[in-house]
Amino acid sequence: MKENHAITIKDIAKKAGVSQATISKILNDYPDVSQKTKERVFRIMEEAGYRPSHSARTLAQKTSKLIGVVYAGRINADFDHPFFIEVLNAFKRTIGMHGYDLLFFSDETFQKEENFYARCLYYKVDGCIIIAGEDVQQSIEDLTKSEIPCIGVDIQLDGPKSGYVMTDNKKISQSVVDYFYLQGHRDIAYIGGANESAVSNIRLKGFRESIHEYGLTLRPEWVIEGDFFEQSGYEAGLSLFKGNAQKPTAVFSSSDLMAFGFMRAMQELGVSIPGDVSLVGCDDQLAARYVQPPLTTVRQNKEKIGRLAALMLLDFIAGRASTARILVEPELIGRETTASLLL
Incomplete structure (x- = not known):
């Protein structure tokens, strides 16, 4: 080169x-x-x-050709969740084709009294992509209410030049409950993310509503809070299947990573998947195809989400749009961790 x-x-x-x-x-x-x-x-x-x-035109307009990348609130494990990595890669490829570079903002390199809006002004970013986290800071709202165009991923923004794109998280849970019900399962447990996560709360709400619509009973001890990562899924599995309490016949893990942890717990306890319990994850990570047994999961179209976020932000920057709120359809991918109870 x-x-x-x-x-x-x-x-x-x-x-x-x-x-x-x-x-x-x-x-x-x-x-x-x-x-x-x-x-x-x-x-x-x-x-x-x-x-x-x-x-000359760019300099006259005082644009920077920089897009700020902001992680809103606490993101576990230093931003290494595969979902966000794949979304951001698709965003980077699309936005890069239009001559933009990315600038990552980190709380660790700035004094506490400085906020994201001030930083964006300092670097003269043309716009921002904001990635959802937990315990979202007040300074995120200051940024999204400003004149700087912002697009959120898995976080709902409602500022004057803000929008968001995410999977229809309510439909994720509804599709899983529908799938289990059609297989004959009536005792269904849920492993979710942290209560501080807006996405987790939407999925849990969709799960509860679907259970209620089918007239089923949801035991409180069958709703377990995790953090979207493997260890919390492992601990949830032990909580659900260790001891003599009644066991669910099906489990929805609202992330594949937690599902992998759940599978490890079942292996240690000698519980068969799907013989003793059916399992559905969420995200359709690459590893879901190769674990044993291959994981039934709900696919989020990460490439589409990233590309949409880039194109929507470009429209905001160019003044072609003011707000946009897009929900992307999920897709349930049947593999080998689920089995029908019907004869």
Whole structure:
């Protein structure tokens, strides 16, 4: 790959089969160039390692071509949840095709009295993607109520230039209860995230409502709070199946990682999946296909969520939209951790 300084606009124009004037228009975001051509040119720039300097128009408007990445509240295990990584990768690829770079904000590198809005002003970011966490800070609201365009992922934003995109979390739980009910299960347990998590609360509400709609009884001890990570699923499994109390025949784990922990607990206790208990996870992580038995799970379209977040934010920045609230349909993927009780 050539160094950035060795690549010129003329080189890019030749590779893309367009004029240098067209390249200049694309860099300055003129509206008379098709989106398809813009995306092709940005892809060629990316492959060639070319990074254009700020154009005169960009400098005049005092834009930075920077997008802030903000993690709202506490994110367990240093942001390493696979769901957010895959969403952010899709976001990065899409936003990068339009000439933007990402700037990550960390609480650890700033004094406590500084907030996200002040930091965004300092770096002159053109917009922000806000990733959901727990115990969301007040400064997140200050940012989303400002003039800076913001898109939330798994967090509902309602500022003047804010929107959000997430999976329809209520439908996630409804689809699982429907699936279990059709298999003959009536004793269904739930392992969720922390109470501070808005997404977890939506899933739990959907689960409770669906159980109620089918006229089933939900035992309080069968609703267990976790944290979306493996160890809490393991502990939930021990809580549900150790001892002589009545056991559920089916368990919905609201993340695949917790489901993996639950499976480890069942293996230690000698409980068969799906012979003794059926299990459904959520996220459809790559590992769900390869654990034994392969995990039945609810797929979140992480690529679509990331791309939508990028395109929606670009619309906000360009003034083409003010607010947007998008729910993406989930999909239940049947594998081998569930079994029918019906003859």
